[in-house]
Amino acid sequence: MASSLSYAAFHYGSDSELQRVGVWEVDTVASEKSKYWIIYIHGGAWRDPRIDHKSFIPTIDAVISSQDECKSSISGFASVDYRLSPHPGFPQDPEGTTPRDYRNAFHPDHIKDVWSALRSLQERYAFGSNYVLLGHSAGATLALQLLMGSTALKGSAPPADVALPAAIVGLEGIYDLQGLVDRLGPEYAALFVGAFGDSSNWSDVSPMKFTKSFRSAWSEEHLVVLGWSPEDELIDRPEIEGMQKVLEKDNVNTLALTDLSGTHDGMWEDGRPFAQVIRKTLNHLKSSGLSITRQSSQIFDNDEANNRQGRQWRL
Ligand SMILES: Nc1ccccc1C(=O)C[C@H](N)C(=O)O
Incomplete structure (x- = not known):
């Protein structure tokens, strides 16, 4: 169980209590280059204070209690908290709340925190x-x-010293904000406005609407896995299939696993569906021989490279 692993949490920023990651070390000997860290970013519509980095624990438990040998390719698990936007169901009194505990994040705070968390983990x-x-x-x-680089950072360059992952796994993902509102109803708009403002801001942050190439930021060796369960009551199949099409158009190695089981939040509460996806992702990485020789630098297009030297925020 996760309780059998050594756990520590540390802060990667000082503005908010939520600028924090949890780490469960398995085998972090630096010479083990063919092993992977498994890093999780929780959901909750950028605002739900009930969901935090510990929501990864059932998945960690399911991975380490399984008999599968994929465990031997894991160095450790980490789970990222990031600043949250206000949730109308959980109002806070601005007078009686310290700035560190006050949830008033607004785009691009959430994604900046993810970059900062990854940098901090990679440094450690x-x-x-x-x-x-x-x-x-x-x-x-x-x-x-x-x-998506600067597009998803309101024009700021991403930090040049953070290495992108070998694989990205999207689970029950939100990829096109306007598309969800159009198909599933105006209640979805309320989820997005608090984090991004009105709908004129949504296409820049929606991966499905990215007008540059998903391949240009990434090295030769890469993989995106899109997981989805037909029992998901909040995210529909077109959301996954639409994202898959965009990635394939950009020649990104893409694997769609659309036969998972569980409800939107039931899946992380159970842990086993996500453990199964982790297993498949590691097997896929191993069988395509992608692991060992990867370089940590990424190639960005010229715009992006110029931007990187210029307008970088301080982490
Ligand atoms: N309705 C959703 C649709 C899609 C994705 C998340 C949600 C959420 O409601 C998340 C969270 N429980 C929230 O209250 O913000």
């Missing part, structure tokens, strides 16, 4: 790009936004 554990990045729901949006 030196795993470079030997990691699989999973995101659930809004966490899947955040994971894919890493590949």
Whole structure:
């Protein structure tokens, strides 16, 4: 069980209590280059204070209690918290709440925190790009936004010294904000406005609407896995299939696993469906021989490279 692993949480920023990651070390000997870190970004529509980094624990438990030999390719698990936007169901008193505890994040705070968390983890554990990045729901949006560079950062350049993962796994992901509202109803708009403002801001942050290439930021060796369960009551199949089409158009190695089981939140509460996806992702990485020789630098297009030297925020 996760309780059998050594657990520590540390802060990667000082503005918010939520600028924090949890780490469960398995075998972090630096010479083990062929092993991967498994890093998770939780969901909760950028705002739900009930969901945090510990929501990864059932998945960790399911991976380490299984008999599968994929365990031997894992260095450790980490789970990222990030600043949240206000949730109308959980109002806070601005007078009686310290700035560190006040949830008033607004785009691009969430994605900036993810970049900062990855930088901090890479500084501590030196795993470079030997990691699989999973995101659930809004966490899947955040994971894919890493590949969108400055577009998903309101024009700022991403930090040049953060290595992108070997694989990104989107689970029950939100990929097209306007599309969800159009298909599933105006209640979805309320989820997005608090984090991004009105709908004129949505296409820049929606991975399905990315107008540049998902391949240009990434090295030769890469993989996106899109997981979805037909029992998901909040995210529909077109959301996954639409994202798959965009990635395939950009020649990204893409694997869609659309036969998972469980409801939107039931899947992380159970842990086994996500453990199964982790297993398949590691097997896929191994069988395509992608692991060992990867470099930590990524190639960005010229715009992106110029931007990187210029307008970088301080982490
Ligand atoms: N309705 C959704 C549709 C899609 C993805 C998440 C949600 C959520 O409601 C998340 C969370 N429980 C929230 O209250 O913000």
